Amino acid sequence: MDSHILIFFQVKSPEAKERQKMTEIKKEEITKVIVISSDKVLPSDAAMKIYESEFPVTVKETCFGLIVTGPKEDVLSVAEKIRELDKNHIFIKDRGFPAGDERRCRASRGGGPRPGFHFLREEVEMLPAIGAALDDLEAKGCVKEKPEEKRRLKVSELEKVIEAELSR
Amino acid sequence: MVKVFIYPINSLILADLVERFGHRPLSMMNQIREKVTNIGLDSPPINITSEDPKLGLKYAAIEVPAGVRGRMSLIGPLIEETEAAIIVENPPANFGCVGCNRTNELMKYLVRSKNVPILEVKYPESSEEARDFVSQIAEFLESLPKENSEESNKADKEKTAEEEDSK
Numbered sequence: 001m002d003s004h005i006l007i008f009f010q011v012k013s014p015e016a017k018e019r020q021k022m023t024e025i026k027k028e029e030i031t032k033v034i035v036i037s038s039d040k041v042l043p044s045d046a047a048m049k050i051y052e053s054e055f056p057v058t059v060k061e062t063c064f065g066l067i068v069t070g071p072k073e074d075v076l077s078v079a080e081k082i083r084e085l086d087k088n089h090i091f092i093k094d095r096g097f098p099a100g101d102e103r104r105c106r107a108s109r110g111g112g113p114r115p116g117f118h119f120l121r122e123e124v125e126m127l128p129a130i131g132a133a134l135d136d137l138e139a140k141g142c143v144k145e146k147p148e149e150k151r152r153l154k155v156s157e158l159e160k161v162i163e164a165e166l167s168r
Numbered sequence: 169m170v171k172v173f174i175y176p177i178n179s180l181i182l183a184d185l186v187e188r189f190g191h192r193p194l195s196m197m198n199q200i201r202e203k204v205t206n207i208g209l210d211s212p213p214i215n216i217t218s219e220d221p222k223l224g225l226k227y228a229a230i231e232v233p234a235g236v237r238g239r240m241s242l243i244g245p246l247i248e249e250t251e252a253a254i255i256v257e258n259p260p261a262n263f264g265c266v267g268c269n270r271t272n273e274l275m276k277y278l279v280r281s282k283n284v285p286i287l288e289v290k291y292p293e294s295s296e297e298a299r300d301f302v303s304q305i306a307e308f309l310e311s312l313p314k315e316n317s318e319e320s321n322k323a324d325k326e327k328t329a330e331e332e333d334s335k
Binding site for chain 1: 179181198294298303
């Protein structure tokens with residue numbers, strides 16, 4: 001009998017549930033833009049990887065990569081997982097608006113590029129070179145190469161240059 | 169970990185490189201997120217209120233256009249947190265919301281007058297320039313301290329205290 005009473009008190013009316021929802025502290029949600037500039041990984045591969053990981057995040061595939069929205073910890077761990085697919089060719093930044101937000105989504109704004117797209121497109125053009133530079137940096141293991149010191153030209157080297165010029 | 173101010177303030181490449189080398193980028197996107205995902209929207213849709221240009225008065229005078237003051241109300245708090253900065257000259261597409269030249273000049277002036285370590289580089293246009301660009305940024309970021317600074321430690325402590333209070 002006691003257990004029945006307990007169950008009766010635990011069942012809440014829809015209004016009470018709504019009130020509880022409103023007073024609950026909303027978990028901090030963040031959004032990340034994942035830009036893929038890789039020869040090995042496609043945006044769809046990255047999206048599949050997220051679906052497999054079963055994190056409670058919203059994923060939107062775009063022409064340059066993905067937009068991921070969800071609780072902070074989940075989005076950060078998802079972003080790290082995706083970065084591991086091709087570390088130097090996947091680039092990530094924060095985004096202010098959630099994925100598919102009506103204030104930014106082109107579907108509700110009558111088409112055309114969304115605000116912020118132009119600069120992203122310019123940067124995306126530079127990403128292969130940045131990725132290659134990161135590969136070089138990783139391979140060499142040092143931050144900066146020392147430039148060769150200026151020195152006098154050796155006679156033997158000068159002779160080689162003259163011979164090469166004369167043999168043309 | 170150091171809070172690194174980046175210019176252009178919404179740059180993907182800079183934000184990614186700063187995070188990659190273990191620091192925290194101070195970017196516009198976080199400020200915007202706080203503004204537009206706030207539970208109580210005072211002024212829908214993007215929550216810009218008449219209070220914003222007033223906040224911007226701290227950084228720009230009343231004669232300055234309201235747009236500059238509005239932008240500074242978001243960027244100013246970031247500049248106050250700055251512990252290091254990377255400024256890229258001649259970024260290719262500096263228009264749209266971040267294309268206000270007067271705000272950009274003011275922003276760079278405030279960062280430069282803050283006496284924090286600053287790296288100024290040119291935006292790369294070829295793969296050789298990209299290599300130099302990345303190596304300069306990597307060298308700069310690796311020269312910054314990896315441990316949490318005093319200010320961020322304080323902020324973290326305050327945050328944990330708040331969390332405990334809320335529990």
